Amino acid sequence: MTSALLLLLPPLLQDPASLLAAQRAGLGDPAALAGLGTVRSRGKVKFEDYPAVGSFTDLLAPDGRSRQEVAFEGVPPAVRCTNGKLYWMSGTGGVEIKKGWSAAADVRLFALGRHRDWREVYARAELVGETQVGERACYELAMLPKPPAELGLEAVPGEEAPAPDVWWLDRDSKELVAVAVYATLSGAGWQRLVMDYSDWRTVAGVRFPFRTRLTFGPPDHQGVLAITCESLETHAKPQGDPFQPEDAVFAELARIASGKAANDPGFAVTQRKETLTASVRVRCKPEQLQQQLAIIFPEVMGHLNRVQVAPAGAPFTRYHAFGDEIDLEAGIPVSGKFDGNGRVKLSSLPGGEVVSGMHVGPYEELSRTHELLAQWVAAEGLTPQGGPWEVYWTDPGLERDPAKWRTELFQQVAPRPQADSEASPAPGAAPAGRSAALERLGIMVGTWKVTGGGGAVHGEVRFEWLEGGHFLIQRVDLMHGEQRVQGIEVIGHQRQAGEEPAAEITSRFYDSAGNTSDFVWEAGEGTLSIWGGQRGSEVAFHGRFSADRNTLTGAWSWPGGGLEFTSTRVLEAR
Known part of the structure; x- marks a missing residue:
């Protein structure tokens, strides 16, 4: 005009x-x-x-x-x-x-x-x-x-x-x-x-x-x-x-506070259900991989549209064998069974225990993260089962910056034997080398009933010494509204082989959704403080024990919010 x-x-x-x-x-x-x-x-x-x-x-x-x-x-x-x-x-x-x-x-x-x-x-x-x-x-x-x-x-x-x-x-x-x-x-x-x-x-x-x-x-x-x-x-x-923020938001706030790089894969063992997929399996030269995927994904999506089956996840590629040729299977998770046609078949991604981690960056750098995944699995004493797979959470057609592409890696592993922690004998005297600061955290050993936010959060946590007595383990089973939060946290002084232990007591929490969060712990005279990421973080818990040390009252706080918590010991410390 x-x-x-x-x-x-x-x-x-x-x-x-x-x-x-x-x-x-x-x-x-x-x-x-x-x-x-x-x-x-x-x-x-x-x-x-x-x-x-x-x-x-x-x-x-x-x-x-x-x-x-x-x-x-x-x-x-x-x-x-x-x-x-x-x-x-x-x-x-x-x-x-x-x-x-x-x-x-x-x-x-x-x-x-x-x-x-x-x-x-x-x-x-x-x-x-x-x-x-x-x-x-x-x-x-x-x-x-x-x-x-x-x-x-x-x-x-x-x-x-x-x-x-x-x-x-x-x-x-x-x-x-x-x-x-x-x-x-x-x-x-x-x-x-x-x-x-x-x-x-x-x-x-x-x-x-x-x-x-x-x-x-x-x-x-x-x-x-x-x-x-x-x-x-x-x-x-x-x-x-x-x-108020979910656990994954707290984990990101803690990561920012700790200065940890955003592209750390954060490998962790999680449980997943078997997932139905629509996929095409082919063999190709490594240099033909991207060309094959550019053909397979539209082919699978076109078939799902024709049979009116809804996708139920992001595209994936699973590698059954590497060598001069790659034996791969690529496709899309689906919401239900369907009749295959030509190359597109009904298949599945395995359930059970898997190791997962997030690669952030160009696809050309995925091979390095696969190497790190294999090293992590070996270092944890786990046994791989079948080939690893990748899930592509970023659409390169929308996010044009390869540095921001997110690809989740998975490796199924053999089930680990379940230790009977209740039957494990608790260490008696503190082992040689356990610091006074870590010894003070021993006040947490036992099972605690937790309530917070006027009942919005409730459940139980259990603390116990890891064999050897140098690390404290927290097992978490809480309900936060309608969301169940389960996980395990390892608490202690970080120490590389042959080096002196770190001065601060830090921890890493692994939850059932595959998230990891890092914290700093400090027990004082009748007090407990926890910071997300690093000491002084805006995400923090500060609490005080009752005179008999069987009740802990305090509050988590974060930018724009917080929740008061009460933890009551329900089993005697061992």
């Missing part, structure tokens, strides 16, 4: 603020808008041209705390969340702690969901002109975001501002037709998200769109999600505090 034509518009409609005021007036009663409580919406999500159907839940509180989650079978849920201070995202790209413009984009996305006034998150609006969105004539507005500092967020030095957001308003009704926002997606980095709204309905005096068509990705690799809201509440009362 030329500037001359723009001059022909009525003066009032040349003012972006007036257009946006008309749009807001159309949302409903001002008192109802101002009185919105926690908005909770739930429904279904479906990729166009893709048979899988997932679910979503949005929780948007008046004080800015927000959580958006999308879940598909076999894939880590995509979560975008803030507790009001800490912003994070998790999914196929792992956990990302957000700052700067990335966090600011989330603030704007959350604001859209609960109809916050545009002036709270945008510095100004500019009228671009008129355009067509589908069959609707619209005004196009460039919305210039407020910088992170003005939103109370930590800025990232040297970070450039993204392009302005775009709002399209219906020319006649001023209804919000579509919005474009630059934001980060888990496993995909910065993307332009275009949300087309329709099926507006009134709930408690306020209008909300019940259908959204979300388009993202570059023009040559776009994804389209159809989002259908099935229920919406304007004064929801969620159980517990769903805006």
Whole structure:
């Protein structure tokens, strides 16, 4: 639209603020808008041209705390969340702690969901002109975001501002037709998200769109999600505090605090279920591997679309044999059985005990991580069973930076004999060389009943000395809301062979979901302190024992939140 034509518009409609005021007036009663409580919406999500159907839940509180989650079978849920201070995202790209413009984009996305006034998150609006969105004539507005500092967020030095957001308003009704926002997606980095709204309905005096068509990705690799809201509440009362971080977020905070590299594979033994797959098995020269995968994955996906079987996970490659030729099997996990056709067969990935670890970086460097995996398995005294496999969590068509590609490696191992820890004799006197600091942690030996967060967390933990008495073992079995947290933690002084032990007492926790977390421990005179990552971390527990040393009360704290805990000894220390 030329500037001359723009001059022909009525003066009032040349003012972006007036257009946006008309749009807001159309949302409903001002008192109802101002009185919105926690908005909770739930429904279904479906990729166009893709048979899988997932679910979503949005929780948007008046004080800015927000959580958006999308879940598909076999894939880590995509979560975008803030507790009001800490912003994070998790999914196929792992956990990302957000700052700067990335966090600011989330603030704007959350604001859209609960109809916050545009002036709270945008510095100004500019009228671009008129355009067509589908069959609707619209005004196009460039919305210039407020910088992170003005939103109370930590800025990232040297970070450039993204392009302005775009709002399209219906020319006649001023209804919000579509919005474009630059934001980060888990496993995909910065993307332009275009949300087309329709099926507006009134709930408690306020209008909300019940259908959204979300388009993202570059023009040559776009994804389209159809989002259908099935229920919406304007004064929801969620159980517990769903805006606080999950264990994987704490693990990432601890990693950042410790200075540990993000590309550490973090190998751990986990239990997994056997997974049905659709796959093609071939033999090829090593230099032909990428060419073969570029053929196999579309072939498998095409067959699943034809037989209408939903994928249930990310693409994988399993290596049955290496040599002058590679015997490989590549495909996609599936939600159920199907009839094979040609090269595409029904197969499976094994269950049982597996060692897993995450490779972050280019595919060309995967061979080195496979070597590290084999070395770790051997060092742990484990016996490999069958060939290793890779799961590709990053779509290179969306995330173009190979340094950020995430590939999970798996190796099935023979089951380990289960030690009868209850029957193991506890060491008597402290072994030679056990430090006084570690000896003080012996107060934890025994079984403890744990409750926290007003009952949101409950279960048991058990501490015992590892044979030899130089390390303390904690076995964890807790419920955190509806999530079960199980794992084992090894606590003591790190010591390389032939070297002196480290001064601090540190630990590594391995959970049943495959996450690892590092901590620093310190027992004082009747006190216990634990820091995530390193001493002084913002993720920390501080507690005090009762006079009889059978009750420990304290609290975990982290940026923007915390939980009080009470642990009560239920078995005598041995």
